Amino acid sequence: MTDLKHRLGDALAAAFVALDLPPELGRVTPSDRPDLADFQCNGALPAAKKAGRNPRDIATQIAEGLAGNPDLASVEIAGPGFINLRISDARLAQRANEIATDPRVGADQVEAPRRVLIDYGGPNVAKPMHVGHLRSSILGESLKRIFRFRGDEVVGDAHFGDWGYQMGLLIGAVLDENPGLSGLVERLNSPETETVTEGEAFKAQADTITLADLDRLYPAAAARGKEDADYRDRARRLTVELQAKRPGYYRLWQHFARVTQVALARDFHALGVDFDLWRGESDVDGLIPDMVHDLDQRALLMDDQGARIIRVARQGDKRELPPLLVVSSAGSAMYGTTDLATVLDRKQTFGPDLVLYAVDQRQADHFEVVFRAAVLAGYAVEGSLEHIGFGTMNGTDGKPFKTREGGVLKLNDLIEMTRTKARERLTEAGLGSELAPEAFEQTASQVAVAALKFADLSNYRGTSYVFDLDRFSSFEGKTGPYLLYQAVRVKSVLRRATDQGLQAGPIQLTDPAERELILLLDAFDSALSEAYDKRAPNLLAEHAYKLAQTFSRFYAACPILPAEGAVRASRLTLAQTTLKQLELALDLLGMHAPDRM
Ligand code: ARG
Numbered sequence: 001m002t003d004l005k006h007r008l009g010d011a012l013a014a015a016f017v018a019l020d021l022p023p024e025l026g027r028v029t030p031s032d033r034p035d036l037a038d039f040q041c042n043g044a045l046p047a048a049k050k051a052g053r054n055p056r057d058i059a060t061q062i063a064e065g066l067a068g069n070p071d072l073a074s075v076e077i078a079g080p081g082f083i084n085l086r087i088s089d090a091r092l093a094q095r096a097n098e099i100a101t102d103p104r105v106g107a108d109q110v111e112a113p114r115r116v117l118i119d120y121g122g123p124n125v126a127k128p129m130h131v132g133h134l135r136s137s138i139l140g141e142s143l144k145r146i147f148r149f150r151g152d153e154v155v156g157d158a159h160f161g162d163w164g165y166q167m168g169l170l171i172g173a174v175l176d177e178n179p180g181l182s183g184l185v186e187r188l189n190s191p192e193t194e195t196v197t198e199g200e201a202f203k204a205q206a207d208t209i210t211l212a213d214l215d216r217l218y219p220a221a222a223a224r225g226k227e228d229a230d231y232r233d234r235a236r237r238l239t240v241e242l243q244a245k246r247p248g249y250y251r252l253w254q255h256f257a258r259v260t261q262v263a264l265a266r267d268f269h270a271l272g273v274d275f276d277l278w279r280g281e282s283d284v285d286g287l288i289p290d291m292v293h294d295l296d297q298r299a300l301l302m303d304d305q306g307a308r309i310i311r312v313a314r315q316g317d318k319r320e321l322p323p324l325l326v327v328s329s330a331g332s333a334m335y336g337t338t339d340l341a342t343v344l345d346r347k348q349t350f351g352p353d354l355v356l357y358a359v360d361q362r363q364a365d366h367f368e369v370v371f372r373a374a375v376l377a378g379y380a381v382e383g384s385l386e387h388i389g390f391g392t393m394n395g396t397d398g399k400p401f402k403t404r405e406g407g408v409l410k411l412n413d414l415i416e417m418t419r420t421k422a423r424e425r426l427t428e429a430g431l432g433s434e435l436a437p438e439a440f441e442q443t444a445s446q447v448a449v450a451a452l453k454f455a456d457l458s459n460y461r462g463t464s465y466v467f468d469l470d471r472f473s474s475f476e477g478k479t480g481p482y483l484l485y486q487a488v489r490v491k492s493v494l495r496r497a498t499d500q501g502l503q504a505g506p507i508q509l510t511d512p513a514e515r516e517l518i519l520l521l522d523a524f525d526s527a528l529s530e531a532y533d534k535r536a537p538n539l540l541a542e543h544a545y546k547l548a549q550t551f552s553r554f555y556a557a558c559p560i561l562p563a564e565g566a567v568r569a570s571r572l573t574l575a576q577t578t579l580k581q582l583e584l585a586l587d588l589l590g591m592h593a594p595d596r597m
Contacts (some may be wrong), residue, residue: 001098001102001106001108002108003095003106003108003522003523003524003525003526004038004039004071004087004091004092004095004519004522005028005029005030005039005522005523005526006028007071008028008039008041008071008072008085008087009026009027009028010026011026011066011069011071011072012025012026012027012028012041012043012062012066012083013025013026014026014065015062015065015066016043016047016062018065019058019061019062019065021043021047021058024043025041025043025044025046025047026041026043027041027042027043028040028041028085029041029042030519030523031084031085033084034516034519036076036078036084037076037078037084037085037086038085038086038087038515038519039084039085039087040082040083040084040085041062041082041083041085042081042082042083043062043083044056044058044059044062044081044082044083045080045081045082048081054081055080055081056077056080056081058081059077059081059082059083060077062083063075063076063077063083070088070090070091071087071088071091072085072086072087072088072091073086073087073088073089074086087519089509089515092509092515092518092519093506093507093508093509093518095518095522096507096518096521096522096574096577097506097507097573099518099521099522099524099577099581100507100573100574100576100577105521105524105577105580105581105584106521106522106524106525106581107149107150107524107525107528107584108525108529109150109151110150110151110152110532113151113152113153114152114153114352114353114354115152115153115155115350115351115352115353115354116147116152116153116154116155116352116353116354116355116356117154117155117156117157117346117350117352117354117355117356118140118143118144118147118154118155118156118157118355118356118358119140119157119159119355119356119357119358119359120136120137120139120140120141120143120144120156120157120158120159120356120357120358120359121133121136121137121140121158121159121268121273121275122136122158122159122160122161122359123158123160123161123260123264124160124161124162124164124166125160125161125162125166125167125170125214125256125257125260126166126167126169126170126214126215126218126256126260127161127166127218127222128215128218128219128410129264129409129410129411130400130409131392131393131400131401131409131467132359132360132362132392132400133411134393134409134411134414134452134456135360135390135392135393135456135461136358136359136360136390137268137271137273138271138273138452138453138456138457138590139358139388139390139456139457139461139537140156140273140356140358140388141156141272141273141274141590142453142457142537142540142588142589142590143356143358143388143535143537144156145587145588145589145590146528146531146532146537146540146588147532149528149584149588150528150529150532155276155277155350155352156274156275156276156277157275157276157277157278157279158268158275158277158278158279159279159280159281159342160257160261160278160279160280160281161280161281162253162257162260162280162281162282163243163280163281163282163285163333163338164239164281164335165235165236165239166218166222167238167239167242167253167256168234168235168236168237168238168239168240168241168242169218169221169222169225169235169238170214170217170218170221170256171235171238171242171249171252171253172221172231172234172235172238173217173218173220173221174209174213174214174217174252174256175252177213177217178205178209180205181202181205181206181209181252184198184201184202184205184248185202185248185249185251185252186248187248188202188247188248188251189246189247189248189249191247194247202248202251206251206252206255207255209255209256209259210259211259211260211263214256214259214260221235236330236332239332240330240331240332243285243332243333257280257282261278263412264411265278267411267412267415268411270412270415270445270449271411271415271449271452271453272449272453272590272591272592273590279342279345281335281338281342283345284338284341284342284344284345285333285338285341287341287344287345288333288337288338288341291340291341291344292308292326292327294377295310295326295377296308298377300373300376300377301326302323304323305329306329307325307326307327307328307329308325308326308327309323309324309325309326310323310324310326310373310376310377311323312324312368312369312372312373312376314372319365321365321368321369321372322365322369323369324336324337324340324369324370324372324373325337326340335366336366336369336370336373339366339367339370340370340373340374340377340379343355343370343374343379343380343385344374344377344379347379347380352384353384354384354386355380355384355385355386356386356388356535357385357386357387357388358388358390359387359388359389360389360390360392361389361390361391361462363387363389364387364389367385367387368387370385371385371387386535388461388535389461389462390461390462391459391461391462391463391464391465392464393456393464393465393466393467394464394465394466394467395466395467396466396467396468398466401467414452415448415449415452417469418448418449418451418452418469418472418473419444419445419448421448421451421469421470421473422444422445422447422448422451422473422481423440423444425447425473425474425475425481426440426443426444426447426597429475431475431485431597432444432596432597434596435596435597439594439596442594443594443596443597446484446591446592446593446594447473447480447481447484448473449480449590449591449592450479450480450481450483450484450586450591450592450593451469451472451473451479451480451481452472452480453480453589453590453591454472454479454480454483454541454589454591455467455468455471455472455479455480457537457538457540457541457589457590458478458538458541458542458545459538460536460538461535461536461537461538478545480591482545482548483544483545483548483582483586483591483593484586484591484593484594484597485597486548486551486552486582487548487579487582487583487586487593488593488594488595488596488597489555490551490575490578490579490582491579491593491595491596492596493555493560493561493575494572494575494576494579496561497560497561497572500561502561502568502569502572503569503572504569504572504573504576505566505569505570505572505573506566506569506570506573507570507573507574507577508566508567508570510558510567510570511557511558512557513553513554513556513557513558514554514558514570514571514574516550516553516554517550517551517553517554517574517578518574520543520546520547520550521547521577521578521581523543524543524547524581524585527539527540527542527543528540528543528588537588537589540585540588540589541589543585544582544585544586544589547578547581547582547585548582551575551578551582554574555575558571559571560572560575
């Protein structure tokens, strides 16, 4: 199934070829002047330039070549040689009916599906989440859904940060605070002498350590590690011991990882972010010794002041790239080591054709280094690993967003805060007053998620934006809540139609507002495929917003329920189709509209 833009593009390409001109010149775009035309083609201008001819002459010849094409109501030449195209009513109605009956509401699929892994979220044990993790989660979730919908086989992985120096810090801090537990951990470290009661006593004590304890202990330990060299050294030692799987430390760490993961998964779920895989950095630890051996055998590793590195700099690099640090001088695996081992692990377990890393732009160099090393090592082919960088979410001070107390934001608090705002907004707009308390709460959550996600996804990912909850949560303007509200309005019209026993029927054209709406429904495929190609959900967000606005104009110009017969039936189908496409687009962005408000 082809959208109108491509269908016309094919006709135009053929017309250019008939004049012995290259088919690419037939490219068609939506018109800049919707009052004059639906689509336009500017190919006569470059053609004329090359041939030293008058562009209007070429445009006229092309127009002649299109004569009799039943898809077109008119072809006009404008300005220096733009070709303005207007679709015939018959063709437009036919396309509208095609979209209306299509389960994919007009969206195509990729011809050759790939296996795609999306690495996103990237939360850590102990280290609080910051805005980078929030953006990564929102962006990665949307990319996951878009890629999957386009037909790829997609797996989303949280790539849990559970294996670094922060773990040593945390183990030290927990042991300092719990001398009893500390003794047990020491005993467990020598498993030969461990008794059953000790194992049970350990479990009982470890279970008393909550996420709140970790949240409290970690920042203090991190701060002390910066100042106190002995403290830092001990944390490093503990990290090495943990990575060597000393049983006491290892079991304590398992407890930390578990409580953190459970809480994080719950918070992510509240944001409509769900990972298929929750693999940790620690999961690839077992691959590292063999990997290091393999890299060494193939002479990729160099010694560098006691550490082992892979040099990745190339001649002609615009910026100086550091080498990949594979083994630190203390003998431990680093962030880049686990990333390299993860590339290998994914190759062995999933065999991705493409891996997208939705991570803060500030890690661009890190990924460039890892990717080059992975290609050198033969763990991935050039171009199959892609860093999908993004800017920051800033506070009004222009710096990465922090809470009023100056701390990094916690996902849970952010969701709570946004939900509170959503409740206020609903109440002040007089919405949801007829809902039962649980339904009202659920609506507030959906509005909150839409507010956060749409604010993020409506910006191109590379652009930083300012966090402004008042604006994001408004039911007016270019916001998530506005989109949900429009979807709810359509639902309510359709509900009334059902209550009155009205039937939908084939789409026909009676008003310019219907044309406008159908052209937009038709533009969905382009928005989606461009969002896919550019890894840019903002293009889809833009489409959803335009669709909601265009529906509003259509609804104002074309009464639905008060209309009669075939016209009413047609408009009902248009409303149903708009709702289907809008809900699909919202779902691909990671949000959901309630049934009522
Ligand atoms: N845990 C990392 C951080 O907090 C992000 C992980 C990103 N993904 C990756 N494969 N390195 O910065």
